[in-house]
Structure formats: C-alpha cells, structure tokens
Amino acid sequence: MKQKIFIALYCLLSVFVITACSDDDENIRPVDPDELLFKVTELEASTTSYTFQIDVSSNRIPYLCLYVDKEVIDKIPRPELHNYLMEDLKKQAEAKGVAFEEYLGTISHRVSISKHTISNLLAGKMYELVLFGINGTEAAKKPHCHYFQTWKVDPISCNFDVQVDVSGKNPIIDVKPENKETQWYCCVIDRPTFDAAKAQGMNEALILQSYFSQELDYYLGMMAPDGNVTQEILDEVLAMLLRTGDQQLELSGSGILADTEYIWMGIAVYVTSDYELMFISDITMKSFKTKPAEMKETTFELEVDNIRQTKAHVKITPSDLKQVYVCRIEELNPTTEKMSPDELARHIVATNPWIQFEAQAHGVIEYENRGLIPGTKHCMVAFGYEGGICTKVARRDFDPAPPADPNTVEFEVETLNVTSDEISLKVTPSEESVYYIPLLYPASEDKEVIKGRLMSSWNQVLYQTQQQLNPYATIWTIIAQSAYLGTESMSYSDMIPGEKYTLMILTFNKEGICSDKDFRENFVTIPGLSSTTKVDGMKTFGIFNGDDEKGDIFGQPEATKGRAIIALSFNSTPDVKEAFSSSGFNEPTLDELDPNQLPDSEIISSSALNWSSMDARRPHMFLVADWGADLIAYSFGVNEKGERGTIARAQIPVPSQNNVGNIQDLKDLVDELNGKSASAFMKPEMPAWEKSKKEIDIRKCMGTRLDNDGQEVKVPLRPEEPKKMSMKQVWGKKFYLPVANPI
Structure with a gap:
C-alpha cells in the first residue's frame, strides 16, 4: 500500500509523507497548531537515504512531517506553502476514498x-523536510522547513597518518592516507585564524571549502591572467591542489610564522566529470607548533628630517643589507x-594580517613620506622579521x-565636467594641512542628515577596524584614511538628471566634523536627458578569429588567443x-532589451x-569574447x-567558427580608424542588475579621485580582476546553507 502512495505522490507533486509507525487513538483536546516547535537533527546521509531525528515541544499537538523535492517547493511562495501541501494531501485522501481528516490521522x-x-x-538531490502542527484539518500557518541533500558519491573511510618535523628551517609534513588510490586535499591554517573562523560559525568542512576556493582562484589567476581558463588549465590547477597516495610536504613561504601553532587539515575528495568537487571522507586534523625565530645581530639606523605638517624625509639603513625586515x-x-x-x-x-608580505630585503630605504597626519605624534619603526621578530627593534x-x-580654511571649486550622470570637480583648499570632504547631494536633502550618515558610516568602519585590525584606532585614524588633503580632483556618479545638487565641504579635527561653513546650496543643476541624442543602430562589421590576430592589431595576443573578436x-x-x-552577458531571467524590465x-x-x-562620428566597438557567448551591446551619446x-540595447550575434571573416x-x-587609440577592445561583463535604492547612500555623495589632470584616462576595457571559469563546488551533503527563514 505504501508503494502505491509513493508512486501516486511522485506523479502528482513529488510530495512525500513520512507515516507514523502506529496509530495513537488518544483524544487530544483542541489546541493551536502554531504553538508546536520543532528541532530537526541530521544523523546520517548517503546517496539514496537520509536519517534524522525530530524533537517536538509538546506531545499533545499532532503534526505532519513531509519531504519535498526542493525544485518543487521553490516554486511555491512561502506564505502559501502550508495551503499548497494541505491541498495536495486532500487530493491523496480523495484518491484513497477516505475522509480528509481521517487520512490526516x-x-x-x-x-x-x-x-x-x-x-x-x-x-545528489536536494530535498526539504516540512513539519507543521495540525488541529483536525487546520494546519499551522508557519511550517518548519529543513533542507537536506543526498550524497552524489558515497563517503569512504580515509584517515590520514600525519607526522610533522619542526626541527629544520621549515616544517616537514609526512602524510600517509589510509586509501592510497583516492585523491585528497589538505591545507595548513594558523590557530588564531582557525579559532576566529569557528567563532563565526564555520565548521571544519566550510573552512576547508573556503581555503580551497581561495587557492583555486589564486592559481587560476596566475595561469590565466586574461581570464581565459580552459579545461586544460583547470585540470592542471586541480593536479596541483589535489594529491594521491603518500606525500612529504614542506611548509615554506613568507607567510609561515615562527613560534605559532598550526593545524593541518586533510580530506578525501572526488571530482565529477563536470568538475563538481566533493568531500567524501571525515576530516583528519593535526596540530603542531613552529619553532621561535632565530635572533640576528642586525641593527637599524633611522633618520627623520625636514618634518612638515604632512611630509618628512626618512631614511632606514640596516647593518646587514640582506636582512629581511619590516x-x-x-x-x-x-x-x-x-x-x-x-x-x-x-x-x-598582531594587527597586520599581511605582515609577511611587508617583510623584504629592502636594503637602504630613503624617500619623502607624504602621508603624515598633521599635529599627530608619529614614529618610525624597523625590525627584522623572518616568520617572527628576529632583531632588536629600532x-x-x-x-x-x-x-x-x-574653521578658517577656504576652498576654490572648479567644475571640470558635468553630464546627465556624472560631474567632476577640482577642489583647492587655502591650507594643505586640513582634512576635508566635499559632499554633493540632492538639494532636497537635509544637510544634518547627510552629515549624520557620514559620521555613522565612519563609526561603523572604526568599530570594524577596532574589532578586526587595530583595537587602539580612533575616529581620527578613520578621518585620516578617508578625507582629503590638498588639491584633489574627484568624480561623482549616479547623478539624477535634471536635479539640483548642493555642495557642502566639511573640515575635520581629531573629534570629527569641525566646520560646514562652505555650504553651496543649489551648486549645480545636472543636465537632463535628451530624446534626440542617439548612438544606436548597431551593425556587425565582422566576427574574426583571435588566433589569426596574433597581437598584430591590438598588441595583446594572449588576450585574443582562442577567442572571437x-x-x-x-x-x-x-x-x-x-x-x-x-x-x-545576457541574463536568461531578464529581457535586457526591454526598458521596462531594465531601466x-x-x-x-x-x-x-x-x-x-x-x-563620435564613426563609433565602433571591438569586443573579445568566448565562442558561443550570448551578449548584449549598450551604447549612448552625450x-x-x-x-x-537614451541607452540603445542590441543583441550581439553569437560568435561562431562558421561565420569568421x-x-x-x-x-x-x-x-x-587611426590606430589602436580608436580601437581598444573590450571584454563583456556580467552585471548584477539591482534596482536603485531610494535612500541616499553616503558613498554616492563622496567623490572618487581622478588622475592628476582631473580627467579619466580611456583605456582598453579589461576586467579589474581575471574572470575565473565557473567551477561548481559541492561539498557533499553540507554544501547548501539556507539564506532565508520560513515565514
């Protein structure tokens, strides 16, 4: 009988019922089903089964426990979930020829x-447990949901015998896995970082996942700096990160700290044919401590002269020019x-997580430091650093x-450029030693609100700095990092066409805002939009093979190799x-060509x-993209x-080897078109479309520095960071973390 029930449900709505082992005929008085609370504990999972435990807050309230294919449940609005499930159960009762209330019982x-x-x-399937109390045929309005996933591959037993030798310069780690044929991954993490991750709620599997993701991105960025990650490159990187059989590893590099406890973590992994990485064993952990840094006799001579408000001439001379120091x-x-x-x-x-990268064999250093904070005591400090402090500190x-x-500084403001969306200013103070911030915001906004948002955002930064980097940081530290000194050119974007904007220049002292006397109400009216100014009518001049270009046209053969132009x-x-x-790139869930969907x-x-x-007279665009890319072009004129x-949008023909010119x-x-300056090629981006916020973001009121001439330099459009090939990372049954609570 149960088999028929399961088949019927699968055909209808993929809703499954976990039935009670025995009937309970106890007559329960009417209760509120929403009062019942649930706790679901996972016990075990495999490729075809899932075992769990349920604890309820009361034995008087009957409840249902269903499991549903997550792909089905995701299509149902959460407020309608309980009604949806009850309607399905009602259909099941009708199919059995029994009353609905009787069937629920x-x-x-x-x-x-x-x-x-x-x-x-x-x-490898994702499911959802749904639990809710009932009173007759009345269901609780707030179901309890629990996601789970079956394994794609059954876990194996693979413990690791790990021995660490810390007697030499670098620790040597001998690793002997129980299973010699299975691939495994390992990482080494210092105890403070590990403890901090645990305190944030991460378990060992998530820590390994994070470490692997960072290593993967790092090596892909090194081997494919142009973002062109091929399957061959991905295979090569995975061969570097994953190991098989017994291995002897040397822990080396500038990031290794002396006299520090480390944790080695290892786990067996499985990579599917479509590059899904899975953890398939328990995690083995081994802790060890590096030896203290060996003290050196190197000394440092420090010189500081010509000290002014924001500048000083400094010189550091180590007695040993080969000494690595900070x-x-x-x-x-x-x-x-x-x-x-x-x-x-x-x-x-202790407060600089990147200290190992500062430690270099600098030799003699002599320069003019231009980043001093006026009126604040400073110190110059130098010390040898080889995993730990290894010399006397100077x-x-x-x-x-x-x-x-x-309170007395005056400002000269020059408008460099203004369009419907952006304005560029050049601000020159009468005194170069006073910190200031020019805020440009809609004239309809209250200046006190804008000032409050600025200080609130800086106080948040201060709190984060104190918690994560420097517990002794002050608001003056944040002001010195964020505000301007001397003449600066800056650009403000996301302007509202046709809107009047006010310019307010704030000056600061060690306590915060000192003066807002430079207040220029209705400073500028942003130009409106033009219905006649157009750059549109996109046409395809041609699609070309990047392998044929060989750098002769654009000068970047590695960027065009293997791609379409x-x-x-x-x-x-x-x-x-x-x-x-x-x-x-074309977003499948959005029609980018429709201004109503994408303004x-x-x-x-x-x-x-x-x-x-x-x-402007002969507009052309040259785009470097992967073969088969689905792309949208955008263009406009000023x-x-x-x-x-208006921004014109057009579907770019999909590049194919069959239509190469x-x-x-x-x-x-x-x-x-007069050479490369008129033909810099572009690379498509993947925008994350998001509706504009109604509330003003204080960051939009603050300008972004331009170059020394106050102008933007036009360069070939390249991604700021190499784009990585998408590699799905599925961490067994643990990889999915719900992001929303049921309502």
Missing part, C-alpha cells in the same frame, strides 16, 4: 521521533605611544607640525559630442559595466550640453 505524529530513515532518494611610519595614540619598542613591534605584527618618534585652523558599428546623430559603448538608470549606475569611449541620450578586413578597419 493516519499519517500524523504526536511525539518526537528518535530516528527515521527516508530511503529510495535520488543521488619598516613602518606609524601614527601614535595615547595607548601605542606608551608602548616600548618591542611592544609596539608585536602590536604591529624606533624613532617625531612630531609633524599641527594643522591649520579647520567581434567588430560592431553604430550610427550617431549630429549632436553627439561623446559616444560610449559597453557589453554584458536606463540601472544600466548607467551599474558598477559591473565598464564604458569605453568611441569616435551632446554639447552634457545631456545623455578575414583578419585583414579587421586590420584595415583599425588602421582607418
């Missing part, structure tokens, strides 16, 4: 379940000022001159002064799209008044 529970196993599940110019606060040289050095090491304190009065042309109206274009405002404000300048036209045609076009 046969499948309900009234007590905790110490152990139950669901069998005949699909391997040198710092540190601002001092009441706590760090009282520290001894050794205490300060230990503080620097320290020299000095005092930059105090800043000018923040797409040459596109556009039409522009006579009033276009500047033309811009960009491209992005121009969201496209122009996307940080994921990089815009490249085109010749007229003499700074008004932006002659590379000479591409070269002739580029030459005709």
